[in-house]
Amino acid sequence: MSKVSQAEKIKYLLPFIFLSFILNPALSNSLQVVKTLKVQVKDTAKTQKKDTLKVQPKESTNLQVKDSAKAQGKDTSKIQVKDSTKVQPKDTLNNQLPDSVIYKQTNFSTEELIRGARLFNGLVYLGDKSINCVACHNTHVSDTLNWNPDALEISRKYLDKSARDLSRVLLKPIGPKMKLVHKGFQLTAGDIVLIKAYMNKFVGIGLKQNKPVITYLLLLIIASVLFLLSSVDVVIRKIYKDQRINWAILTFTTIFITWILAVNAIAFGRAKGFAPAQPIKFSHAVHAGQNKTDCNYCHYTAKISKTAGIPPGSVCLNCHFLVRNGTRSGATEIAKVLKAIDDKKPIEWVRIYKLPDFVFFSHEQHVSAGGITCDACHGNVKEMNRLYQVPDLSMGWCIDCHKTRKVNLSNEYYKTYYSDLYDSLKAGKIDSVRVTGIGGRDCGKCHY
């Protein structure tokens, strides 16, 4: 190795940078593409520009972690304080007007809207009485149960009402929980109007979606680029003199690309862990867990029909005719059920467990004939506040169970038609009959 220029050194680093990306899980989690506030985007851009090549991978990720955290409004730093002071003069101007006039304000400048957003996200420094709405009221779609109403719900409720109504709740809270949390808020009329204006936008667009994690896509692109480079270099022999490096890169990237494609292809269209927000914050943990309601009480067709059934509103009413207040925010959520029944408008739940149309699945077959408990497929629902999909509902998952599950042959039906198996089981010739033993792997049992 003779004289090596700075640029040439880097080419040897490339594979290692890539490796470190893969091997550092924390890092890959944080590699999110996020649209942040302008300032922050600028900042990251700056740092990246400066240290594009020099900077250590770990450092750059730390920066990004910080940035993304900022975007979610969890961090209050100097920049924001500076920002709030920027819009302050406008605010003070508003204060000179009487409140009744301010509450009727309908047109807002961009600056004002930004301030509304910042107020909601707790980015405005108001001394000891700083507020942080987003801490309790989600602006993003969340996959855990948050008992408090999210920004969308509040905005829907106050869409037709004036900002003065909102101010009453904020400044003179009523409910016990609200009294505790909304204690001592000192918001000006101007700020409340801006908060309301900010929340109004959710009515149109809904809650913000969480940005997809595309770490693996990035890695795949990098791996593909490396793969291409190396395969070209195998021929032209310009980059690496030692061909073994090329071959090593080629082998490694091939394995990586195949693996990532395979894993993702298998997971394609499957929704393991799918936990959507439901129109009513219904907690299975409260109903099935704490109150020990039997699954079959609400899902009363599971034993007698193909489908387990979503309970109709009238079933809710069996208890909630009397039970109108929950321990947490039950009052608001139970009120939704009662309203739906009064309006004769069905509650549109988001379906979680869904098999493709070409699969026939019968709850009756599994629960009644097969004697399988609910948690075998649905997991420990009793501990789920927000319900999520436990299995991936793949065919392999189905077949695995069919292979291992023992059949109870004591049913008259089996005794008649599977007498050979029943007799040998009784005689002790075989120790068990699995579902596959009675045709549980026939394609046509589920696909027709």
Add this chain to the structure above:
Amino acid sequence: MKKYWKDIESKKKKEEVDGIIKAPDDDNSLLGLLSDRRKDMAASRRDFLKLCGFSFAVSALSSCQSKISKAVPYVIAPVELTPGEALYYASSYINGSDYCSIVVKTRDGRPIKIEGNPESGISRGGTSARVQASLLDLYDGNRFHNPLREGISTGWESIDTEIISKLQKIVREKGTIILLTPTIFSPSTEVVISGFLKKFTGSEWVQYDAISYSAMLEANKISFGKQVIPDYRFDKADLIVSIGADFLGTWLSPIEYTKQFSSRRDPGQDMNWLIQLESNLSLTGSNADNRIQIKPSQEAAILLNIYKEIIKGVENRHFEAPSSPIDVSEISKKLVSSAGKSLLISGSNVKHVQLLVNEINRLLGNIGKTILFDSFLRTHLALDSNMEMLIGKMQKGDVNALLVWNVNPVYNWYNRDAFTEGLKKVGLTVSLSGSPDETSSILQYICPDHHYLESWNDAEPKRGHFSLMQPAINQIFDTRQMTDTLLKWSGSTMGYYDFIKAYWVDNMMRLQSEFIDPVTFFDHTLQKGIFEPASSIVESAGKPGKSGSIPFDPLSVKTGDNAGKNSTEIVFYETIALGEGRQANNPWLQELPDPVTRICWDNYASISPKQAKEFNLTDCDVINLGKVELPVHIQPGQSYGTIGIALGYGRNKCGIVGNDVGTDVWPMLTSENGNIVYTGTSDHITKTGRTYLFAQTQTHHSMEGRAFVREAGLNEFRNNPAAGNELHAYNLEHNKSLYKERTYPHHHWGMAIDLNKCTGCGNCVIACQAENNVPVVGKVEVHRVHEMHWIRIDRYYTGEEDNPEVVFQPVLCQHCQNAPCENVCPVAATNHSSEGLNQMIYNRCFGTRYCNNNCPYKVRRFNWFNYSAAGTLTGNLRDKEGMTGNLRRMVLNPDVTIRAQGVIEKCSFCIQRIQASKLKAKYENRALHENEIQTACSQSCPAKAIVFGDMNDHKSELNRLINSGRRYNLLEELFTMPSVNYLTKIKNKIL
């Protein structure tokens, strides 16, 4: 071995095909891009790459979307309803004069299948293709959505007040109000109508049936003193002689007659004998033991000769008859020898012919034995002369208001111009029909009726046989039942449901002694669907008049052989599927191939091969018959000198499916002595030089030269139960397989089809289509051999070209134990189950069609295009019939996958029904009941020709059939070991 043939000569239709078939409608489709018909752009390599890229992108994108679906429960759940479980309602099918007792299967509030009601003494669990398809009419978006005034939507309130005030004004001015309906055989409706007539004095009720039996009614009035059509008992007749009456297909009450006829087609027992004399090759003629070709004009002369022979045989009197065109001495001898157990019927609508038939039956002593008047038919009561009189009045301007319900004289009255002319002089015209037709299109007001599946009603199709109709779904559109409308206009505050209930409590309660409580009685009857009290309790129609008391002069009968020598006689007939054309907007029926000609989506002029040669005509030539131009279909067995043309086609106001399908030939009908005559003559038939394209399923399934249909005579069968089936024993002995034979120790599903019972009516085809979501493909696609029916009925001719015998054979997936299709599938998308089923897994199939190629029975169907809107690729939807619209899709069975483009599908032995019944047995902790599992085709077969069951169940009916000497398998020399078994056809060949 008999030689079977299917076609007269193979024709080279290639040029015609290319000439007439249009390129796909939208050329943006993949096929359009690749099509060599695009002259400006031959598919280049670039296009190919473009397409590759496109399809990759589309498939990638379409699979990325994961749809968020909603689960929407009821607000307050109905008590009787379990989501996901089927509910069955007993009801009745009434459409014009068609009647059937049915059970409606509903899922989550929508009817998805119609089954026969085994409780009924009339249909006894059978249905017809029309009954099965009537389900689809419910989901027809072409039905009226709301009341209309001069074509503009309006509300019931305003239309009611307007019409009532107009009617009242007419009554005040002593005008005439006419209510025009088909034959009404609902007792409650009759009372509603009479109430309406009483309320509006000066109003009259006219019944009109498009297919008229008025000559028969008039003749029976003279012969027996009762103007009704008697109850024919085909199950009690050893010998049936039918002169042009297609009683298995369309005549009077075909479901009932098929049941009765087939019950006597068991060769082991007392088998009946059917002689058919006819011009067209009808369904009945195809099933006849002897078929004799005659011209319609010869009917009277033949009957006179039969009369002559019989009066000689029975009363030993001499009678001078004109010379007979055919030798009737044998037939007459047989009739005399089976006197009292024979039946002579005629499909003619000429009074003197029917008088002669009555007289012969009387002489033979059949009245009271095979022809019963106690339980006469009430489904056909209309007289043509009444309609004639009505039109006369209308033309004179004597009619002030005309209310039309469910009849369509503007389309199917022979003299439609006179009717339309008269209509112009009627002040107020109201249509009460539920769906648009030619008549309602020119009426002022439309007060739409419910579909029958949304209605309450009752029926008495035969005296003493009552049945109830109940809604299986809430009304889809803003319609109101006709009877409710009449009740409202009559000033009644009662709904029709309460009305029926009250009527039944008042009138039916006393006919039974089982229930004392009226509510229990009504509910119980409603659940059963039918009410058939002991016949002695029902007041009888009175005995027919004494035999000698009726003056009858046989010499007055005109032999009517006055047609010119060169003229050709035309016979008009109804098809099995469309009948008079009421259900023309039903794509299932339009696509049901005619049992004999195997043509769908069209009517045509059937002509005998001999005459075709004389006129130098080939299949598909268009000829001019004077009033209309029609394509020619050369029909073996068509009587020489006659042409057969189907009525019921050529509608233009029924909806997107049925408009302009076929040719309208109703104006060619004539009237004679006040009765419409369904025959005619044509003096000049000219070739137009044009050709036409048929969608014909016949030429596609050739199994030539093989013993797929085996038959024998009754005498041979009596000597040897395996007569005609000698090959079976030979094959059993010689068939050897390399593979180890599979065993099915638990269940082994199988089927037996009795070719002797099957009449080929096509009910199973539509039943299967409804049950298994079989798509409709349309005329062009059928022509391109893309039809999708899972069960087809093959028809073969044997014997001479000019006078062939016909055999029918339903062919479905044979569920072979050595299935040739399974070995060749590269992805194991078709394989065998542990219960002997040949399974087809749609989501696994990727469309190589190897299985299709390797199937010797050609029962596999390929989704060439996106017929069902289940595919993801755009631009390939083939749905001219609107079957993928939201409303039409409500007919789909949720338990059966909708197949996407590019996959093979085929009969599954209704595995969804097998699974459901098994699960029910497990849930109830019991073994399966006998015949508990029924496939869609076997459940509603009116002939009971299809039997499904477990071949391992040795006590089953199926095993009894399988173990008979008549059993054989299709193409058993291939050793495919099918699970579908056929029983040889045994013809009663005595003549």
